[in-house]
Amino acid sequence: MSPPPLASAPIALPGCADAPVLRERGQREVFCGLTGIVWLHRKIQDAFFLVVGSRTCAHLLQSAAGVMIFAEPRFGTAIIEERDLAGMADCNEELDRVVDRLLERRPEIKLLFLVGSCPSEVIKLDLSRAAQRLSVKHAGTTKILNYSGSGIETTFAEGEDACLAALVPDLPATETANLLIVGALPDIVEDQFRRLFTELGIEAVDCLPARRAGEMPAMGPNTRYLLAQPFLGETARALEDRGATRIDALFPFGAEGTTAWLHAAATAFGIDELHFRRTVAAPRERAKRALEPLRERLYGKSVFFLPDSQLEVPLARFLATELGMIPVEVGTPYLHRRHLARELALLPSGTVISEGQDVDRQLDRVRAAKPDLTVCGLGLANPLEGEGLATKWAIELVFSPIHGFEQAGDLAELFARPLRRRDVLRL
Numbered sequence: 500m501s502p503p504p505l506a507s508a509p510i511a512l513p514g515c516a517d518a519p520v521l522r523e524r525g526q527r528e529v530f531c532g533l534t535g536i537v538w539l540h541r542k543i544q545d546a547f548f549l550v551v552g553s554r555t556c557a558h559l560l561q562s563a564a565g566v567m568i569f570a571e572p573r574f575g576t577a578i579i580e581e582r583d584l585a586g587m588a589d590c591n592e593e594l595d596r597v598v599d600r601l602l603e604r605r606p607e608i609k610l611l612f613l614v615g616s617c618p619s620e621v622i623k624l625d626l627s628r629a630a631q632r633l634s635v636k637h638a639g640t641t642k643i644l645n646y647s648g649s650g651i652e653t654t655f656a657e658g659e660d661a662c663l664a665a666l667v668p669d670l671p672a673t674e675t676a677n678l679l680i681v682g683a684l685p686d687i688v689e690d691q692f693r694r695l696f697t698e699l700g701i702e703a704v705d706c707l708p709a710r711r712a713g714e715m716p717a718m719g720p721n722t723r724y725l726l727a728q729p730f731l732g733e734t735a736r737a738l739e740d741r742g743a744t745r746i747d748a749l750f751p752f753g754a755e756g757t758t759a760w761l762h763a764a765a766t767a768f769g770i771d772e773l774h775f776r777r778t779v780a781a782p783r784e785r786a787k788r789a790l791e792p793l794r795e796r797l798y799g800k801s802v803f804f805l806p807d808s809q810l811e812v813p814l815a816r817f818l819a820t821e822l823g824m825i826p827v828e829v830g831t832p833y834l835h836r837r838h839l840a841r842e843l844a845l846l847p848s849g850t851v852i853s854e855g856q857d858v859d860r861q862l863d864r865v866r867a868a869k870p871d872l873t874v875c876g877l878g879l880a881n882p883l884e885g886e887g888l889a890t891k892w893a894i895e896l897v898f899s900p901i902h903g904f905e906q907a908g909d910l911a912e913l914f915a916r917p918l919r920r921r922d923v924l925r926l
């Protein structure tokens with residue numbers, strides 16, 4: 500199927516704003532929230548993530564992040580072995596000893612996260628009390644916070660949500676009006692957005708998380724925040740508890756998504772419409788030009804999202820409205836209806852929206868639909884490829900720079916590549 504010219508491409512679709520949601524509550528096949536450490540430790544450069552967990556947690560982290568080489572690692576695992584209740588006091592002492600040793604050896608660590616996990620010994624430990632106790636002990640040198648990355652409570656992108664939510668109560672207070680971009684973005688993407696906001700005339704722009712512990716943004720009742728990631732429900736709640744207001748927007752994926760995201764902020768800050776259009780015209784045009792050849796490739800192709808990171812709904816919207824793909828089913832581990840309302844309204848009506856996971860039933864639906872492309876976790880990709888279905892690893896979408904105008908072409912390319920590979924293999 501060849502696509503209509505971009506200018507006449509349909510953008511207004513009947514939508515899935517009120518579509519029923521298929522709720523699945525079966526077996527899950529996703530990483531736990533510890534995975535977030537892999538990108539968070541790169542973002543906050545003087546933080547350390549100490550997982551309080553088992554050998555399994557240590558192995559997960561090592562295999563997920565093992566390819567990264569640092570002079571000194573910025574995450575580690577305090578292994579808590581099985582023990583009876585009487586041994587719990589030792590657990591706390593042991594944790595204190597590990598933290599003391601770490602901070603003595605690594606005085607450059609300014610922010611230490613104690614990250615909870617699933618083993619029952621860890622669940623019995625009160626990590627928030629441990630963080631308070633240790634914060635007092637190390638006051639003036641290192642701030643100590645805690646959050647849970649446990650697979651019982653979090654799927655993998657929710658680890659970032661839990662981490663950022665843990666930062667919010669400690670952010671300095673201000674009455675100044677500022678714009679807060681919320682969500683860990685690669686530095687290069689963050690810099691691009693900052694430049695655009697400056698050109699638009701929005702001066703007081705801060706990012707959560709900041710790149711260094713001592714530079715975390717101030718916030719208060721005059722803070723308006725813009726989510727850069729769709730999986731930050733708890734963080735949003737914590738920000739609103741402190742009086743901040745969310746700017747409702749599409750997420751900044753693709754030329755249109757990024758324009759809408761910036762436009763929502765510009766409107767909230769009273770930026771003149773003509774000035775807005777002039778400012779975004781060139782990068783928006785570049786993004787559209789980058790998408791054109793990929794649209795040729797992807798137009799009319801069907802795509803099935805298995806639940807993984809919560810990026811699924813905005814990405815399906817991008818693929819449908821900007822590239823003409825047909826989303827068959829869009830599965831997400833958790834559907835935040837309020838944050839995703841604009842995205843859902845732009846999905847073609849008839850798209851199945853599912854929340855949660857029941858992997859066998861979902862795989863049956865994939866096999867019945869035979870989509871051109873299935874976006875799924877690592878564990879499901881190989882079997883589906885073996886059955887002749889083209890797949891895209893969802894995790895790549897979390898690890899790659901995909902936000903903003905300059906990354907729009909690369910984002911579309913991530914979906915086009917598996918289809919090209921399939922065509923080559925068929926030759």
Ligand code: SF4
Pocket residue numbers: 531532533552553555556557559615616617618648649650651
């Ligand atoms: S937190 Fe739980 S799910 Fe994650 S690696 Fe540790 S034991 Fe496994």
